[in-house]
Amino acid sequence: MATSSDQRRQAAAGLDQLASLVRAQSWRKDLPPTQAAVLRVLESVSAGQRARQLAERLGISAASLSDSLKALEAKGWIERLPDPADGRAAIIRLSAQGKALAQELLGGEGGMAALLKRLGAEDLGALLRITQLLVFEAQQQGLASGPRTCLGCRFFQPHASGDRDKPHFCGFIRKPFGDPELRVDCAEQEAGTRQQLAANARRFRQAMPA
Numbered sequence: 514m515a516t517s518s519d520q521r522r523q524a525a526a527g528l529d530q531l532a533s534l535v536r537a538q539s540w541r542k543d544l545p546p547t548q549a550a551v552l553r554v555l556e557s558v559s560a561g562q563r564a565r566q567l568a569e570r571l572g573i574s575a576a577s578l579s580d581s582l583k584a585l586e587a588k589g590w591i592e593r594l595p596d597p598a599d600g601r602a603a604i605i606r607l608s609a610q611g612k613a614l615a616q617e618l619l620g621g622e623g624g625m626a627a628l629l630k631r632l633g634a635e636d637l638g639a640l641l642r643i644t645q646l647l648v649f650e651a652q653q654q655g656l657a658s659g660p661r662t663c664l665g666c667r668f669f670q671p672h673a674s675g676d677r678d679k680p681h682f683c684g685f686i687r688k689p690f691g692d693p694e695l696r697v698d699c700a701e702q703e704a705g706t707r708q709q710l711a712a713n714a715r716r717f718r719q720a721m722p723a
């Protein structure tokens with residue numbers, strides 16, 4: 514069935530409404546969405562990260578990140594440490610209090626996670642597949658550079674395993690895997706070349722080969 518502009522409008526409206534709901538929920542906790550996003554990213558890098566890398570991963574400007582970092586520091590949720598590799602830079606990492614809050618945010622009860630609680634593995638797999646494509650599109654349009662997805666990864670080989678249940682292959686762990694195991698934030702991810710990513714996206718969009 515061909516996709517129509519009305520279908521796209523409906524899907525876009527649904528996503529916009531969900532994003533607004535989650536933003537509103539974050540504000541109700543007195544936690545602006547950008548600050549919540551900083552806590553989530555820092556939770557995945559225990560050694561901390563430079564501000565420039567953080568801004569890249571979040572797809573926001575350095576100025577906007579700087580305001581959020583000042584606010585988080587004032588609340589005692591992050592700390593800045595000297596960067597051993599660069600005397601002029603600082604490493605930002607979570608304080609013990611910030612780590613506890615980040616784990617609460619990621620714990621499956623807040624934000625989008627609260628809306629996904631009843632989805633089974635198949636639906637989650639479908640959602641992860643669509644999320645890969647949406648993040649890829651955001652990267653193509655210059656809206657985001659940071660997300661560490663499978664579809665942006667040089668180790669990713671979509672529909673390459675020959676196994677219907679686990680059609681993709683990860684060259685890093687050297688194992689096949691299926692849509693439910695697709696990663697949106699993988700610590701081992703390494704960005705692929707432009708040509709490799711375009712070819713992977715084409716193959717990933719197609720139905721699985723017979």
Ligand code: SF4
Pocket residue numbers: 661662663664666667668669670682683684685686696699700701702703
């Ligand atoms: S290294 Fe991580 S992001 Fe890359 S293909 Fe494997 S699981 Fe996916």
